Amino acid sequence: MAGAYKDHHLYALEKWLHKNQTLHPKGPVLGFCKGHPVYPRSCVQTLQSRHGWLREGLQVRENELAAKVVTRPKRTFNAQSVQSSGNEDGLKPTLDLYGEWQLEPLQLPHAVNGVVPKVAKRLGIDYAPAMVGFYYCSGRCLPVFDGIVVCTKFKSAILEPYAEEDERRRAGERKQEAAQALSRWYQLLCSIVTRQRLKDSYKTPSHGLGNEGLPENDNVHRNTRSSGSSEREPSSSKLQTDDDHEHEFPEENQSFDVETFVRTKRCPCGFSIQVEEL
Template identity: 65%
Template structure:
């Protein structure tokens, strides 16, 4: 594209992802290279690398060749700081290859690197107060209202991560009895990280030394708590632990299936018993409702007739025939009927209990 554009910095920011675009054009570039001579390719590369310095400061933002120190990101620094290729409105212009990306101690640990001793941070930046940092010595915050800070280091200050080796089947642990597995590169040499549930029971049953794998931190209810995933054991015990784990899982799954079957049988038994009880009650009530009504005892009928005649005799003679009703109360205001037990009778065939008041009033109640 440099063949048609002499000011590449003006359009590079609006292009798609460069890595994806190169993968798409890779087959076509092979054909183009076969059809063009080497001199033309060298000319294009030379033009791309010798693009003139932009005169606008805004053009140096994420420029692929040049950089201004004022446009560096928070985690970037110039190292080495030079050479100076020119100036743009008083600001020195540096090659983009001088820009280095910095990370904290914890960030470099994820890549299996550690900061050398007696190295001063290349840059100290402020960070949000609620952001958790696993390295306490990276952050400096006090109670005078100042914001916490994070120390950043560059690649020139690093060395490969040096961890103690596993010896005689013993996993090297930290002061908390754990292994901080920020990434697979953080494992002590001679160990392996096994990410399976309930695996520490197997290692404990076999008598194999292990260490819980702490993989990070999480915020819960305003507190920062560690997260664990699996265990760390020595390489020579990996196959033995996995085989024992498979056998134990088969036994556990068989026990769970047996328990589920027993629960299913118990629930079916309860359901069938409920159905049988419901049907028995239904049949019993249907048979009782279909039985003929028993004849009323003559003694009760005579008593009811007597009570009716007595009530007619006490009614007022001037009351019209349509308004004549039996009076079941004794003379006197506020009489309440009482039914003593000695004046009650029960018909066992009809399940009818007759209750009588001393005033002569009687009622019949069906009892089940």
């Protein structure tokens, strides 16, 4: 029966709370279940570490004691031991968790004498990378940096050169895109010209070839009667054999394979030839 209180939307037992949850305030007691006091679900508070609350723009007030101390998972602790995340929660086997009632809005330090804290100098103006959010990778929460932070008095000195540099960058990108487009058009035209030249070079006349296109024996008629013949014969609408039968290949009896560029021509008598077209 006590298991029914696990993740119940109205009631809660302290024994079924998650690792990052606690009761605050711890009351009122609504009843008992197998000796365990039952609390309203509204008393359950979610806890986070100092670094976790910072991601939400909040900080723990001074002299606040941790609402709960938990043990880090061994895998997470080993990973942070190899590569520390740079915050005060790292390199400790335990983790201090704090509740929302122990927080206050994040108060960032102000610039002193025109110098932004933790900056690198660039173009003679002090600046700091601007953190705009977080993303998760391999189970870790990593910051996302985009842009810079400078003092207000340097705003104009930064924006004007940035606009000029951005315009130069865009002009370079447009020039590169135009060069790539011109190169692709050149390749396409070269391919078309080459294809047409090959078609003109290997194109056969449409009139009959007579007996000069066939061997002297009559094996050709028997060996090529099958439609699956792989022999390549010249493309023609008529073909004269040595038994005085003139093969005709009407257009309705022709098929073309677009993948292999092979045209199959069939005579009403059953004879067929295959011609590779370029």
